[in-house]
């Protein structure tokens with residue numbers, strides 16, 4: 001699939017020309033309005049799940065505030081008429097230093113979920129990191145993306161056999177890297193979800209990569225004790241949710257009701273989805289399973305970056321999961337420079353959590369990132385207008401970055417260095 005080339009000036013002009021016909025952009029360009037419109041487009045549970053941070057949401061705020069501690073010093077008279085925002089990541093040349101971070105349970109934002117995002121990403125040649133918690137099995141999403149860049153994000157399950165199976169599937173469907181998320185071996189204390197007493201996985205959402213997995217299904221057929229630690233009190237809501245789950249779960253509604261498989265599948269998922277005993281030593285297992293590059297997502301400490309280098313890891317994602325895990329955690333922009341110092345360009349660094357504008361992308365690149373990851377903004381675009389909404393959010397960010405780069409006096413990513421910034 002050939003990626004459409006985006007030109008910032010054309011995009012900007014198109015919006016203003018459309019304005020002459022009374023046509024407004026499909027999704028708000030302003031990121032706060034984007035979130036607000038998404039909130040109006042989906043259920044309050046869905047919006048809370050997407051927007052929430054951990055606990056007091058201090059890290060969500062800190063991710064944003066960190067960008068204000070660095071300011072860009074634009075340089076003048078530099079002839080920036082030839083601009084190149086391209087770079088290389090996951091062994092792929094991309095037109096803008098942006099990747100789509102993995103986001104689970106996209107069906108809560110839009111029924112086409114991961115497929116819509118995959119198509120939008122593919123149309124622009126932007127790499128899409130499939131979430132382990134996707135709403136649609138990775139093979140189906142990969143198929144709609146053709147040869148466009150894609151990766152698979154892994155949550156390390158309690159079952160190594162399941163880990164191996166997921167990784168093999170990712171390899172077979174054309175993923176270019178395995179991204180292991182390290183920061184979610186337990187779920188953060190997510191206030192908004194707790195207040196609504198809502199977790200989508202409990203209702204069978206976001207587990208498509210499990211229910212389509214041969215190892216997961218084989219484990220389900222093995223007799224075992226699978227009780228959830230806490231059993232729900234049966235109310236009308238319970239019955240309604242169980243009916244929905246049986247409808248959602250593969251296999252057919254009546255068959256699921258009769259066999260109890262849907263409920264058993266959710267229980268099994270809850271029991272095995274993550275492992276809190278994981279250590280650096282376990283990584284060698286993964287290395288034996290795949291020839292694909294392995295990226296670690298959730299690195300924030302320079303010593304962990306050093307360990308990753310020593311382990312022969314192929315790339316890092318500096319991330320705090322968009323502030324959804326450790327409340328009060330260091331912001332990613334604050335963590336980035338020390339990690340970049342350790343890495344010394346030996347392996348690529350992607351930074352996510354809080355990127356909302358071209359200037360944010362510029363600052364992350366200047367402080368040592370090779371590319372940035374976007375999370376919530378594309379999900380908001382998806383919630384408002386499906387595939388077209390995701391595309392528009394991405395195009396806006398790409399155009400904003402290109403213009404900001406040029407106006408700062410830079411013509412390529414190589415020009416964007418720490419000297420372009422001042423710490424304030």
Ligand SMILES: Cc1cc2nc3c(=O)[nH]c(=O)nc-3n(C[C@H](O)[C@H](O)[C@H](O)COP(=O)(O)O)c2cc1C
Pocket residue numbers: 049050051101102103104131132133153181297319320321322323352353354355373374375376377
């Ligand atoms: C609703 C939601 C679901 C997420 N699901 C996953 C996931 O399944 N795997 C993962 O590694 N990260 C997940 N993340 C974290 C993102 O990959 C990314 O780190 C974060 O969203 C970046 O911050 P931003 O939303 O401020 O851009 C999720 C984030 C959100 C908002």
